Amino acid sequence: MTLTSVLLPTTVVGSYPVVKGSGLFARMDPLKHAVEVAVADQIGAGIDIISAGQVRGDMIRAFTSHLPGIRGSSVVGKVQPAARPITLADTKYALSRHPKVKGILTGPSTLAHGLSIETPFYRNKDELVLDIAQALAVEANYLQDAGVALIQVDEPIFSTGAANLAVGREAVNAIAGVLRTPVCLHVCGNLGDVIDDVLKINVAVFDFEFANNPQNLEVLSEKDLRGRMIGYGCVDSADPGIESIETIKKRIEAGIDVFSPETMLVDPDCGLRMQSHDAALEKLKNMVAAAGEVRAEYTG
Template identity: 90%
Template sequence: MTLTSVRLPTTVVGSYPVVKGSGLFARMNPLKHAVEVAVADQISAGIDIISDGQVRGDMIRAFTSHLPGIRGSSVVGKVQPAQRPITLADTKYALSRHPKVKGILTGPSTLAHGLAIETSFYRNKEELVLDLAQALAVEARHLQDAGVALIQVDEPIFSTGAANIAVGREAVNAIAGVLRTPVCLHVCGNLETVIDDILRTNVAIFDFEFANNPGNLEVLSEKDLRGRMVGYGCVDSADPGIESIEAIKKRIEAGVDIFSPEAMLLDPDCGMRMRTRDEAFGKLKNMVAAAKLVRAEYTD
């Protein structure tokens, strides 16, 4: 699978710090400026596959607030697809500025565990997960039709033990199964107890954190990825400090020793919404610089 023309391409996991605009127009669309800043900063840092910045709310409400059957944080009826695309406008803006963009969806299991069931329509979260998957599949097709390079499904809940991963895997497969665009499954946290279940998901890329969870590298070193790529978290999103280029380079080289340059997609561990703009930009810029140094070592 070729995502870009460069080896060890760089990307982001998703969210970027929110930089709101000011003035009359900003009052009508206060987060448009935040999208523009997020996109511009990623391009300026040299990211190969950017996102729209995911600046319009937290990862749960950004989706659930648009889905019929959900009111606030409660499920009050059968969950249906959104009447209009949720992330398409911001994604199209990113595509107008950069040729390679990833669409990003919060996964059905993570959404379900952020909601309270207050209807007899669903007996449990597992039933809800599958309907959420059908709703998200509609959004995914909108993103595919817009021309995104890949679609990422975020399931941080998978590493916590709180979710039924078998059902969660079925839900992610339901989304990936209707798409031609490569699908990436992002799971942060410690993977030791869940990795086998996760790797049974039918996606093209698995995105994990390795900077803040270096033990994941040993866990993955014993697994057969069967030709799938690894989104390799090499920047610690939880640390406000901007890692040096050399420190990031060493993390990338540790990954190359286990995988191969052709199998890796480089990114931060997670989204960076909680970082300052300067911190987030500095981390991305140094990651790009480190990637270039490692690429040079593997140039034929």
């Protein structure tokens, strides 16, 4: 699978700091400026596969607030697909500015575990997860039709032990199975206890954190990815400090010792939303510079 013509392409995991606008247009859409800044920053930093920034609320409410059957944080009836696309407008804006864009969905298991069931329609979270997957598959198709290069499903819940991974696998497979566009599964945290279950999921790319969880590199070194690509988190998104180009370069080189550079995407561990705008931008710039230096050594 070739996502770009570049070795070690750079991308982002998701959320970016919110930079709100002002004036009349900002009153009409307070977060439009934040989308524009996120997209412009990624392009300016030199990111190869950008996102729309995921600036419209937290990763749970950004989706659940649009799904029939959910009211607030409660499931009150059968969950249905949204009446209209949720992330499409911002994604189309990103596509109007850059040829390679990643569409991003919060995963079914993570969404379900952020909700309480207050209806007899669902006996448990496992049943809910599968209906949410069907709703998200509709959104994923909108993104595919718009022309995204990659669709990422975020399942941070997978590393916590709280989710039923067999059901989670079925749910992610239900989304990926209806798409032609490659699907990336993002799981942050320590993978030691869950990696075998996660690698059973039928996606084209696995995205994991290695900067804040370097032990994940040892965990993955013993596993066969069976030709799938790896999103290689090499910037610590939880650390407000801005890593040097040299530090990030060493992390990328450590990854190359385990994975072939042809199979690697270079990105931060997770979204950068909790960092300051300046720190997030500098982290991306240094990441791109580090990837460029490593790339030059392999292609020069």
